[in-house]
Amino acid sequence: MAGITSQIITNAQGQVIGTLPLLVNPASLGGGAATPTLPLHGLQVQAVTPQLLFNAQGQIVGTLGNGSAAVATSAASLVSSATPSPVVIAPQPSVLKTSPTLSSAVPIACGDAAKVGQLVSKPQQGAGGEDGINLEEIREFAKNFKIRRLSLGLTQTQVGQALTATEGPAYSQSAICRFEKLDITPKSAQKLKPVLEKWLAEAEHWNQKGQQNLMEFVGGEPSKKRKRRTSFTPQAIEVLNSYFKKNALPTGQEITEIARELNYDREVVRVWFCNRRQTLKNTSKINVFQAQQ
DNA sequence: CGTATGCAAATAAGG
DNA sequence: TCCTTATTTGCATAC
Numbered sequence: 001m002a003g004i005t006s007q008i009i010t011n012a013q014g015q016v017i018g019t020l021p022l023l024v025n026p027a028s029l030g031g032g033a034a035t036p037t038l039p040l041h042g043l044q045v046q047a048v049t050p051q052l053l054f055n056a057q058g059q060i061v062g063t064l065g066n067g068s069a070a071v072a073t074s075a076a077s078l079v080s081s082a083t084p085s086p087v088v089i090a091p092q093p094s095v096l097k098t099s100p101t102l103s104s105a106v107p108i109a110c111g112d113a114a115k116v117g118q119l120v121s122k123p124q125q126g127a128g129g130e131d132g133i134n135l136e137e138i139r140e141f142a143k144n145f146k147i148r149r150l151s152l153g154l155t156q157t158q159v160g161q162a163l164t165a166t167e168g169p170a171y172s173q174s175a176i177c178r179f180e181k182l183d184i185t186p187k188s189a190q191k192l193k194p195v196l197e198k199w200l201a202e203a204e205h206w207n208q209k210g211q212q213n214l215m216e217f218v219g220g221e222p223s224k225k226r227k228r229r230t231s232f233t234p235q236a237i238e239v240l241n242s243y244f245k246k247n248a249l250p251t252g253q254e255i256t257e258i259a260r261e262l263n264y265d266r267e268v269v270r271v272w273f274c275n276r277r278q279t280l281k282n283t284s285k286i287n288v289f290q291a292q293q
Numbered sequence: 294c295g296t297a298t299g300c301a302a303a304t305a306a307g308g
Numbered sequence: 309t310c311c312t313t314a315t316t317t318g319c320a321t322a323c
Contacts, residue, residue, distance in 0.1 A: 155294090155295060155296085156295075156296065156297095157295075160318095171318090174296095174297080174298080174317070174318055175317060176296095177295095177297060178297085185315080187315085187316090188315085188317085191316095226303075226318085227303060227304090228302095228303095228318085229302050229303070229318050229319055230302065230303090230319095231320080232302090249311090252310080268303095272302080274312080277311090278312075278313070278314090279300095279301075282313095
C-alpha cells in the first residue's frame with residue numbers, strides 16, 4: 001500500500017538522522033493537501049560546508065546535492081525504505097484496550113493529546129481539533145531542521161543551551177529532540193517552529209563568518225526564562241507524602257511551615273501539593289474504569 | 294557521547 | 309491569593 005515518502009537515513013542505532021528528499025507525502029487522497037512549500041529545502045543557499053551531510057561525529061551521512069543524491073556509504077549505515085511508516089509513531093503507553101469484547105471507547109478523563117507525528121500521517125481530523133495548523137509544513141521543517149543542525153555540527157544539547165541564551169523561550173535537549181521527532185502536540189510545535197527557525201538562521205549566519213563565531217553564538221549565557229525544575233530528594237518526598245496523607249489541602253500557613261522544615265521554596269511546595277492532588281485524582285479516575293482486568 | 298523517554302515539576306487559563 | 313484542570317516542558321536516566 002503506502003509507498004515510501006522519502007528515504008530515511010539512520011545511524012547504527014537505528015535512529016533517524018536525516019532523510020533524502022524524494023517525494024512529498026503521497027498519502028493524501030485526491031484532496032491535494034499539498035503543501036505550498038517546495039519539496040526541496042532551500043537550505044543549500046549557503047554552501048558553508050560542502051553539500052555533504054555529516055553527523056556529529058563528522059561522518060558523512062548523505063548529500064544535499066540537487067539531482068545527484070548520491071549517498072556515501074561509509075561507516076554510516078543507510079536504510080532506505082524498508083520502513084512501513086514514514087513517521088514513527090510513539091508507542092504511547094496510554095490505556096491499552098486489547099479487549100475486543102467491549103469496544104467502549106470511553107474517553108477516560110483527558111486522553112493525551114495526539115502528537116504531530118501521529119496526526120500528520122492521518123488525512124483529516126475528526127472533531128475537536130479545528131487547528132488551523134499546517135502539520136505538513138511543520139513536519140517538513142522538523143526534518144529540515146535536523147539536517148541543518150547536523151550540518152552545522154551541533155547537538156540537540158547545544159541547540160537547547162544556546163536557545164536558552166537568546167531571546168524567546170528556552171528549551172532543553174529534550175524539547176529539541178521531541179520537536180525533531182514530532183513527539184509534541186501541534187500547538188507546541190507551532191510555537192516552537194518560529195523560535196527554532198529564527199535561531200537556526202542566525203546560527204548559520206555566524207557559521208558563515210567562521211566556525212569560531214558559531215561556537216561563540218552557541219555558547220551564550222544563562223538568561224533563564226523558565227524556573228528550573230526542582231528535584232526533590234527521596235527524603236523530602238517521603239515527608240511531603242506523609243503530610244499529604246494527613247492533609248491533602250494544607251493551609252497557606254501550613255505550607256509555609258512545611259517549606260521551612262524541608263528547606264524548599266514555599267511556592268515549590270505549594271505546587272507540589274497541587275500536582276499531587278491532580279495526580280491522585282487522575283489516577284483514581286483511571287482505576288475506576290480500568291478496575292476490572 | 295548524543296539521543297530518546299518516563300515521570301512529574303512548572304505553567305496557563307478560568308474560577 | 310490560591311484552587312482546579314489541562315498542558316507544556318525538563319530532569320534524570322535509559323538506550
